[in-house]
Amino acid sequence: MQIRPARQRWWHPLSPVWLVPLVALVAALGVAWQSYAGRGELITISFQNASGIEAGQTPLKFRDVTIGVVEQVNFGAGLSEVLVNVRVSKDVAPYIDAGAEFWVVRPEVSVRGVTGLDTVLSGAFIAGRWDSDSSGARSRFTGLEMPPMLGGPDQTGMVVALKLRDGNQISAGAPILYRGIEVGAVGAPRLDEDGESVLIDAFIEAPYTERLTSASRFWDASGFDVSIGASGVELDVKSLASLIEGGISFDTVVSGGNPVNPGDSFEVYPDEQAARDSVFTRSSDAILPVSVVFDGSVSGLTVGAEVRFRGLRVGQVTDLGAYVEGEGADRRVRLRANLELQIGKLGLGDDAGPEEAMDLLGTFVQTNGLRARLTTASILTGGLLVDLVELPDAAPATILMDAEPYPELPTAEAALSDFSATSQGVFERINALPVEELMQAAIDALDSFRAIAADPATRRVPEAAVSLLDDTRALVTSDDVAAIPAEVRAIAASAREILDKIEEGQAVENLIAAIGRADRALTSFETASTDFPAITAEVRSIAEKVDGLAMEELLASADRLLNSADALIGTEEARELPASFNAALEEVTVFLAQVRAGGAIERANSAISAAEAAANSINEAAQSLPDLSERMSGLVVNADGVIAGYGERSRFNTELMSVLRDIQAAADAVTALARTIERNPNSLILGR
Amino acid sequence: MTAPATPTARSAGLIACTRCGRVFGPDTELCSRCGAPLASRDPRALQRVWAWWLAGLVVYIPANIYPMLITRTLTYSGEGTILGGVIELFGHGDFFVALVVFTASILIPVGKFMAIAFLALSIRDHRFMDEHAQHRLHAVVEFIGRWSMIDVFVVAILASLVRFDAVATINPGIAAVSFALSVAFTMLSAQSFDPRQIWDE
Numbered sequence: 001m002q003i004r005p006a007r008q009r010w011w012h013p014l015s016p017v018w019l020v021p022l023v024a025l026v027a028a029l030g031v032a033w034q035s036y037a038g039r040g041e042l043i044t045i046s047f048q049n050a051s052g053i054e055a056g057q058t059p060l061k062f063r064d065v066t067i068g069v070v071e072q073v074n075f076g077a078g079l080s081e082v083l084v085n086v087r088v089s090k091d092v093a094p095y096i097d098a099g100a101e102f103w104v105v106r107p108e109v110s111v112r113g114v115t116g117l118d119t120v121l122s123g124a125f126i127a128g129r130w131d132s133d134s135s136g137a138r139s140r141f142t143g144l145e146m147p148p149m150l151g152g153p154d155q156t157g158m159v160v161a162l163k164l165r166d167g168n169q170i171s172a173g174a175p176i177l178y179r180g181i182e183v184g185a186v187g188a189p190r191l192d193e194d195g196e197s198v199l200i201d202a203f204i205e206a207p208y209t210e211r212l213t214s215a216s217r218f219w220d221a222s223g224f225d226v227s228i229g230a231s232g233v234e235l236d237v238k239s240l241a242s243l244i245e246g247g248i249s250f251d252t253v254v255s256g257g258n259p260v261n262p263g264d265s266f267e268v269y270p271d272e273q274a275a276r277d278s279v280f281t282r283s284s285d286a287i288l289p290v291s292v293v294f295d296g297s298v299s300g301l302t303v304g305a306e307v308r309f310r311g312l313r314v315g316q317v318t319d320l321g322a323y324v325e326g327e328g329a330d331r332r333v334r335l336r337a338n339l340e341l342q343i344g345k346l347g348l349g350d351d352a353g354p355e356e357a358m359d360l361l362g363t364f365v366q367t368n369g370l371r372a373r374l375t376t377a378s379i380l381t382g383g384l385l386v387d388l389v390e391l392p393d394a395a396p397a398t399i400l401m402d403a404e405p406y407p408e409l410p411t412a413e414a415a416l417s418d419f420s421a422t423s424q425g426v427f428e429r430i431n432a433l434p435v436e437e438l439m440q441a442a443i444d445a446l447d448s449f450r451a452i453a454a455d456p457a458t459r460r461v462p463e464a465a466v467s468l469l470d471d472t473r474a475l476v477t478s479d480d481v482a483a484i485p486a487e488v489r490a491i492a493a494s495a496r497e498i499l500d501k502i503e504e505g506q507a508v509e510n511l512i513a514a515i516g517r518a519d520r521a522l523t524s525f526e527t528a529s530t531d532f533p534a535i536t537a538e539v540r541s542i543a544e545k546v547d548g549l550a551m552e553e554l555l556a557s558a559d560r561l562l563n564s565a566d567a568l569i570g571t572e573e574a575r576e577l578p579a580s581f582n583a584a585l586e587e588v589t590v591f592l593a594q595v596r597a598g599g600a601i602e603r604a605n606s607a608i609s610a611a612e613a614a615a616n617s618i619n620e621a622a623q624s625l626p627d628l629s630e631r632m633s634g635l636v637v638n639a640d641g642v643i644a645g646y647g648e649r650s651r652f653n654t655e656l657m658s659v660l661r662d663i664q665a666a667a668d669a670v671t672a673l674a675r676t677i678e679r680n681p682n683s684l685i686l687g688r
Numbered sequence: 689m690t691a692p693a694t695p696t697a698r699s700a701g702l703i704a705c706t707r708c709g710r711v712f713g714p715d716t717e718l719c720s721r722c723g724a725p726l727a728s729r730d731p732r733a734l735q736r737v738w739a740w741w742l743a744g745l746v747v748y749i750p751a752n753i754y755p756m757l758i759t760r761t762l763t764y765s766g767e768g769t770i771l772g773g774v775i776e777l778f779g780h781g782d783f784f785v786a787l788v789v790f791t792a793s794i795l796i797p798v799g800k801f802m803a804i805a806f807l808a809l810s811i812r813d814h815r816f817m818d819e820h821a822q823h824r825l826h827a828v829v830e831f832i833g834r835w836s837m838i839d840v841f842v843v844a845i846l847a848s849l850v851r852f853d854a855v856a857t858i859n860p861g862i863a864a865v866s867f868a869l870s871v872a873f874t875m876l877s878a879q880s881f882d883p884r885q886i887w888d889e
Contacts, residue, residue, distance in 0.1 A: 015735040017880070020873065021743035028746050031862075057765070122765070 040068065041093035043086050045102045045126065047143040050082035052106050052124030060086045060102075060126045067092045070126070084143070086126065094137050100130035103144040146172070146188060156206035157184065161265040162218055162248065164189070164198040170220070170248065176202050177221055177249040183208035186248060200268075202248065212250065213257025217275035218268045221249040251275075277313075288341040288357045289318070290399075291406040292372040292386060296414060298335045300384040301374065307339050308375075309388040315341035317386060338406060339372075339386060358407065362399050369394040371412035387415070482666030696887065703728045706884075729885060736880035737808050744873030745801060751866035752794075756843060758859040767861060770794065770839070793839045793867070796832055800874050803829045804881065811885050822886045826878070833875040840868045 052058070053073055060068035068088035076083045088096065106124045127147070164170065176184035184204035192199045204212060248268060253276050269275035298320065307315035319338035324331055343357045364370035368390040375387040389412060397410035452458055697704040702711045703726045705719040712719065716726055755767030768776065770793045777786035803825055810816060817825070843864045850858040 013732065013735075015732040015739055017736040017739035017876075019739075021739050021746055024743045024746040024869070024873075028750055031750065122762075 038090065040087045040089045041137070041139065042071065043068075043088055043093070043096060043139045043141060045084045045086060045141045045143045046076055046081040047084060047104065048081060048145055050084060050104070052104060053082075053084055053126065054123070058084075058123065058125055060088060060128055061105075062092060062128050062130075066125075067128075084126070094134040095130055095132065096128070096141075097130060097133070097135050097137055100128060100138075100141060101144055101148060102126055102128045102141055103147045105147065148187070157204050158206075158209045158212070158260070158262045159201050159203050160212070160260065161263060162186065162200045162202050162268050163192070163265055164200065164220070164268045165270070166198060170200065175247045176204055177247050178208055178211055179251065180249075181208075183211075200248075209260075211252060212260050213252055214260060214264075215254045215257025216250050216252045216260075216266065217278060218248055218250040218266050219272050219275035220268055220270055221247045221272075288315075288343050288346075288354045288361075289338060289406045290341060290361070290409050291319075291336050291338045291403065292409050292411055294335045294337065294374060294411060294414070296374075298337065298374065298384065300376075301337060301386070302383065305383065306377065306385040307341060307388065308385060309346070312345065314345040314388070315339050337386065339409075358399070358401075361409070364390070365397060365399055365410060368392060370409075371397070372409045373412040374414035376415075384414075389415075477662065479662055479666075482662065482669065485670055698728050698884075698888075729888070730882055733880055733882040733885070734808055734811070737804065737877050740873045740877030740880055741801065741804050741808070744870045744877060747866045747873065748797060748801070748870040749866075751863045751870050754863040754866065755861035756839075756863040756867070757846065758861050759856070760858075761856040762854070769863060770867070789839065792836055796836045797867075797870060797874065800829055800833055800836070800878070804874065804877050807881060807886075812888075819886050823883055826881060826883050826886070829878045830875075833871065833878055836871045836874075837868065840864060840871065 047053075050073055053070055055070055055073045058070040059066040060070070068086045070084055071087045072085040074083050074085075075081070103126070104124050105127045126143070129148070170186060170189060172186065172188035174186050175182040176186060184202055187201040187203070189198045189200045191197075202218075249272070250266075251272075267278070269278055301317060301320065303317055303320060305317045306313050307317065316339070317337050318340050320335070321338075322333050322335050325334050326332055341357065341361075343352055343354065346352075346357055346360060348356055348360065361370065369392045370388055370390050371394055373387045373389050374384050377383045377385040388409075391412055394410075394412060399410070400408040697711055701714050703714060703716060704711045705722060705724055705726055707724040708719065708722040710719060710721050712726055714728070718724070719726055752770055754769065756770050756773065757768045759766045759768065770789075774786050774790045774794070777789060806816075807822060807826055807829075810822070814822070843860045846858045847860045850856055
């Protein structure tokens, strides 16, 4: 049996251990290939300062996730910049396009807080920011030296430019506040081209950009304001956060603003009040410097005190000083205040410059009597302000255009309302009263009285009075007078009817309508009053005509009349007149005695008291009805006519006795009426 | 060159067990004492030497390129390669430690590769080294190979001891595994070597 040796395979001489290096080689090559293929893109970022960046160490982070590591740090051409090569992972690299921004995050400790605290331990890192569109990846970038505070492509919002007078209260990263809510942040302040103001880019986050319109106003909300001004002490404390951080607030103070475009510029006002005031003035703060020279003391006037025009603040005092004027004996010290007026507040147009403003002031000074005047701003503090008042009666003056250092406004006497000035004013007014003239006029009046009393004609007056009394008595005793109560009663009845009719007939409404018409008439009269000057002129011409009349002749004829009267008094008949008066008086006395004996007076008294009661009642009625009083007045006129008619009767004296009897009867009737009224007072009104 | 007439097991037609030293007849396949396979000469021993040697060399490359230790502390995050660690230690003035690490991690493995390669190449050629010296070299290589593992042990001990989550953490890198494999492969390579062949005529 032939034993065939086992067939030798070609690999038979090879040891299976060869598989080990083979596997190891394959594995190593695989690892090498994988790490080469997945090592990402290399980008180069140039920085001015690469402090804290270490090759192989410093990560590149996007949204706080490490996406790459610095591979190499070297210098660019001419050692002018540091080139940092960063290996970025493959899946992110396509998004790093032209809009990408890189900056180094280092620990930063400032008054606003500690940022990048994690970098204290881990070291600085490079932060990157880019949008989510991949539009042409680049490999060469320029890094930012400062971390960008404002929103980048991945934040929605709007960047506007803010203009400040100075930037010492605001630092990069300070918050933008809208009603106390943080809605954005500001970037680093920078000077504008002409170096006159500070510009800050402010980023406002997306939903709050709708709050921003062209009517919005920004103001500095940093810290707190303490202002000790003419109007007292004001303390305005904001939140503690803005006290430390600083900040800028904005609000839309009036409605109707237009939408804002990114990059628009806004003025930042020093405080909220100024921001709100600014709505009514233009934003420009062009200044018109003028000076004012005061004669008296300016104690209480301080630098920064207000300058007001018709109650509005239009400027402030910038400078106070004294200077010597005149020569020799006329030398005197005058006090000068320099004012700066804000042209925008004078109500001129948007593009008005100092020349226009000066023209306006010059016109006001000449035509309206514009003067600068010291006025008390606060009685408590005694502070003063400069008031630009219009005094049309002031003596003519002009602005001294060539005065140094600024054009000089004319002044008016200070209107100080402190206590001493007020009491002094009172005394001055008392002093100015015409006491002497008053006394002289009183003395003259007394002299005239004395002359009248000493006049013989005056002495004759009592006698004439007695005769007048006689006539009156005769009148009172007449039948018709006795009939008066009945007539009064009838009048009361008719008055009651009138009252009823008034109640029925909406007289009050008519009255209101009448008042309305009167009101309109008054209004038209008011409009017509513009014609007054013409009327006045006519009146004046009439007066002149009157003046031209022959007053002298009138006086002369009066004089002649007096002389003839004198002559009449001097005649015999006149002399005998007293004797006949005497006889008449004796007759009156007899009559009076008879009257007294007949008890007529008592009855008359009771009748009078009853009539008084009736009169009171009538008075009540009359108060509620002016119309009635007018009728009464008409009645009185009629009665007057009647009385006059009776006075002329010739048989008056001869029928005295029968009249007395009639009086007695009438008095009885009046007494009865009076008693009836006493028992039932409303019968007078009601007519029963 | 020395005593070529010295009788050997092979020349006597016998097979010696390499493990326990007992001598058997020519056709015996297993040692009846210790059970080890018996072969007068293994024709593929040299192949195994070369295979392990190559595998060791392949994994030795990443062991030097990739980081051995990944150290993370609060302020520092670093990866250290073997050579970088040596240079760092040397820079810090720790010459002794640097020397130990350098010897254990670089000098010995590299010397071992060279020694094994030399032995395998000059197994029949005694121009540069006689049989006794070659034998001694083989013994040294076999003995010293395991000491290269101290580097791996250091890494293993550090990685397990220094583990204070946020404050400090040390993790073994790829190089540690590679290095351990490399040491193991070279040890196998040295073991695969049949020193009896040195003496074969």
